Amino acid sequence: MNFEVLKSGSTIxxxxxxxxxxxxxxxxxxxxxxxxxxxxxxxxxxxxxxxKAKKGRTLVVPLADGDAMCVVLAGLGSRDETRPDDYRLAxxxxxxxxxxxxxxxxxxxxxxxxxxxxxxxIGEAAALARYRFKKYQSPDDDDRFAEPESAAVLDGxxxxxxxxxxxxxxxxxxxxxxxxPGNVINPEILEKIARxxxxxxxxxxxxxxxxxxxxxGMNALLAVGKxxxxxxxxxxxxxxxxxxxxxxxxxxxxITFDSGGLDIKPADSMLTMKxxxxxxxxxxxxxxxxxxxxxxxxxxxxIGAAENMPGGGAYRPDDVIxxxxxxxxxxxxxxxxxxLTLADALAYACEQAPDFVIDIATLTGACAVALGDNxxxxxxxxxxxxDDFMNAAWASGERFWKLPMDDENxxxxxxxxxxxxxxxAGRYGGAITAAMFLENFVEKGRPWIHLxxxxxxxxxxxxxxxxxxxxxxxxxAIAAYLVSLxxxxxxxxx
Numbered sequence: 421m422n423f424e425v426l427k428s429g430s431t432i433x434x435x436x437x438x439x440x441x442x443x444x445x446x447x448x449x450x451x452x453x454x455x456x457x458x459x460x461x462x463x464x465x466x467x468x469x470x471x472k473a474k475k476g477r478t479l480v481v482p483l484a485d486g487d488a489m490c491v492v493l494a495g496l497g498s499r500d501e502t503r504p505d506d507y508r509l510a511x512x513x514x515x516x517x518x519x520x521x522x523x524x525x526x527x528x529x530x531x532x533x534x535x536x537x538x539x540x541x542i543g544e545a546a547a548l549a550r551y552r553f554k555k556y557q558s559p560d561d562d563d564r565f566a567e568p569e570s571a572a573v574l575d576g577x578x579x580x581x582x583x584x585x586x587x588x589x590x591x592x593x594x595x596x597x598x599x600x601p602g603n604v605i606n607p608e609i610l611e612k613i614a615r616x617x618x619x620x621x622x623x624x625x626x627x628x629x630x631x632x633x634x635x636x637g638m639n640a641l642l643a644v645g646k647x648x649x650x651x652x653x654x655x656x657x658x659x660x661x662x663x664x665x666x667x668x669x670x671x672x673x674x675i676t677f678d679s680g681g682l683d684i685k686p687a688d689s690m691l692t693m694k695x696x697x698x699x700x701x702x703x704x705x706x707x708x709x710x711x712x713x714x715x716x717x718x719x720x721x722x723i724g725a726a727e728n729m730p731g732g733g734a735y736r737p738d739d740v741i742x743x744x745x746x747x748x749x750x751x752x753x754x755x756x757x758x759x760l761t762l763a764d765a766l767a768y769a770c771e772q773a774p775d776f777v778i779d780i781a782t783l784t785g786a787c788a789v790a791l792g793d794n795x796x797x798x799x800x801x802x803x804x805x806x807d808d809f810m811n812a813a814w815a816s817g818e819r820f821w822k823l824p825m826d827d828e829n830x831x832x833x834x835x836x837x838x839x840x841x842x843x844x845a846g847r848y849g850g851a852i853t854a855a856m857f858l859e860n861f862v863e864k865g866r867p868w869i870h871l872x873x874x875x876x877x878x879x880x881x882x883x884x885x886x887x888x889x890x891x892x893x894x895x896x897a898i899a900a901y902l903v904s905l906x907x908x909x910x911x912x913x914x
Contacts, residue, residue, distance in 0.1 A: 433458070439514030536580045541815075656722050876891060876894075
């Protein structure tokens, strides 16, 4: 998308869709960015429609003459309580309205657009508003949807608008991957996609196939993939800029379809399990964002890719597996497979000697029970690292909540009577015990965060700036954290 920055005092006319974001105490003066004749018309519609500019509310005023199709008023709510995400949502509604009407251009007046975080949020919204996944649907002659090609933003900050659009576009890339069904993306195809990404951006890539996984002792990842006709892979992508100021390893769960294995899921629970690879998709999307923004941060994306199926070679309850780092695991639930793939991937990622490790996974239903479907879980061995990440995530609009890792009674539950660990400690505290299990595969002293996005990775009904389908939740937060690392160094981005 091409961004134009309009100077303060300009009007936002000469575009097909005109958008104004308003606080709930707005006055007629707040419509001044509109051409005067249009502002009068809009002022007449506001009381007729009883528009109050509450957060998330919109009013669309059709226009009969001139080039403009309509005006979109987007509510921000109370000016004293707004967050960056509120401006993101308002911009989304404006650009989405333009897209749904087939408009190629949009112009926006959004308060505080001169601030870096607000402009970045507007840029992200512009990318999210253009997103659809219609690949497998026949064309609809009545469908007017088109991606707007240009956006003018009053008082916007161009670099931040473009940064935000790049981050939002990378999230949409990850959503596309996550939305693909299991018959389209399996571990072999995910490897091909990773190779294509590496070729496009010049990433280093290293892939461990079945033979190498066996030779190197990555038996936890191997076990999960044993029931599938398509063998698992460990995929390692690396963005290596000159003179990096820090290095981060992103470890993504890449279960391309999860049947539950021999502990098979009920039929309804298998729906959306194409999205069990979302952690891997997010890792790839965030890596792409680092390259797009030319961040001076070395980023590794390590993906344990497997298909958890109940074939004749499938791993069994009561199996004992020796993982890559030498720890042994008793299997008591083959549907707790994600932590096994992550175990080997985490141990491998730590060998790359990153300054920070972030793993992201659709890991536990228990996290959904604890936090609902709009907040993801965060677990860590380093509170300072977690605080920095949480600050970046807050600005990105993605919600995370830190859950405790200090309950020694819970920790005892991951101990096995016949092995070092057991792969599932039961229902109560399940998100925490899963994180405690993973911590065993993180090198001691290595700052680590585990993000459990099991509740937030898929939207069943549209809400906020998400349509039905995969969200690739965490892409913006991780990208924002990588940007913050670059900012701490004093380095410029973009």
